[in-house]
Amino acid sequence: MTKYFILTPIKIWKFKSNCITLNHKVLFMSEKEKYLQDLKEIKDMMSRSSKFISLSGLSGISAGVIALIGAFLAYRFVYTDQLFLGYRSITLTQDKALILIGLALAVVTLALAFGVYFTGKAAKQKQQSLWNEQSKRLLINLFIPLITGGLLCLILLSKGFIGMVAPLTLIFYGLALVNASKYTLTDIRSLGLIEIALGLVSIYFIGYGLLFWAIGFGVLHIIYGIVMKIKYGA
Amino acid sequence: MKELLKQLDKAFENKVRLGVMSALMVNDHLDFNALKELLGVTDGNLASHLKSLEKSEYITVEKDFIDRKPNTKYSASEQGKEAFKAHIKAIEKLLE
Incomplete structure (x- = not known):
């Protein structure tokens, strides 16, 4: 019981x-x-509101191609006597230096124009506008090291330190990318680190500046552009 | 289970309010238009949800003028940040 x-x-x-x-x-x-x-x-909103994610792989590829063409033209222009790639010491006359600066400006302007065009298309696809809080933050943080480096290079050029210019543009561009990477896709950070390393190597092998410059601004941009295009499809 | 559900914050049940709070967690402040663009909602809808978040003291509102045009900046208050973190923790516990 x-x-x-x-x-x-x-x-x-x-x-x-x-x-x-x-x-x-x-x-x-x-x-x-x-x-x-x-x-x-929540995750999506946090990343969309704090980062500019509409980077376009195509703008990287176009910038790389333009840089390679620019480097080739500069090479033909500076080394008119010899046609192989190797260590050179060069002396520039003022006219030649001005033409080179003009060429560099043309390369940058063209690369930027294509960049803005392709990024605008990518932004449309991701429904993010091209000019907003996020892209402003990205550009400000990109341009602080970039303009510092640009001014430094102009000063060095005016004092005749031509060999330093190509490596320093690489280093400062790399620093600018690392700095800006907090406000965009994280892939940009590793690109920046590679550019810095390349710049340092290039300052050691100082006579090969143009070659390193072509690798850093040309080849690397094309590789990263292709990777981004595959990874994010824009 | 019921205890866990109680820990969720009613203020974040709504998608717009959840979105506003998520954006303000990672930005010092955002203005009305930036929030509108991020969330893709109408002025009226966003304004009413911002009011309700302001009422629960989860966000602070700062009004000033840019070129004589009114510009309202929103930022998350300490209280709001704590509440949001607690809400996320509760969701994570629920999903365990």
Whole structure:
């Protein structure tokens, strides 16, 4: 008799408890999906509101191609006497230096124009505008090291330190990318680090400046452009 | 289970309010138009949700003028940041 009485309540309790767990599990499944979706949206909003994510691989590729053409023209122009790539020491006349600066400016302007065009297209695709809080932040942080480096190079050029210019543009461009990478896709950071390393190597092998410059601004941009195009499809 | 659900913040049940808070967590401040662009909602809709977040003291509002045009800056308050973190923690517990 006593045994029976003790057992029954336990059985009932067990049964009830199972029931409750089951109910909650059913409730849990749909809730779970809802909150997973919420987490995804939070993450997406955090990245979209703080970073400019509409970088375009095509703008990297076009910048690389333009840089290679520019480097080739500069090479033909500076080394008119010899036609192989190697260590050179050069002396520039003022006219030649001015033409080189003009060529560099043309390369930068063309690369920027193509960059803006392709980035605008990518932004449209991602429904982010080209000129917003995020892109402003990106550009400001990109241009602080970049303009510093540009001015430094102009000063060095005016003092006749021609060999330093190509390596320093690489180093400062790399620093600018690392600095700006906090406000855009993280891939930019590694590109910046490679540019810095390349710049340092190039300052050691100082006579090969143009070659390193062509690798850093030409080849690397094309490689990164292709990688980004595959990875993000823009 | 029920305890866990209770830990979720009612203020963040709505997608717009959740979005506003997420954006303000990673930005010092954003203005009305930036929020509107990010969320893709109408002026009225956004304004009403911002009001409600302001009422629960999760965001602070700062009004000033740029070129004589009114510009309202929104930022997350300490209280709002804590509440948001607690909300995320509760979601994470739910999903365990």
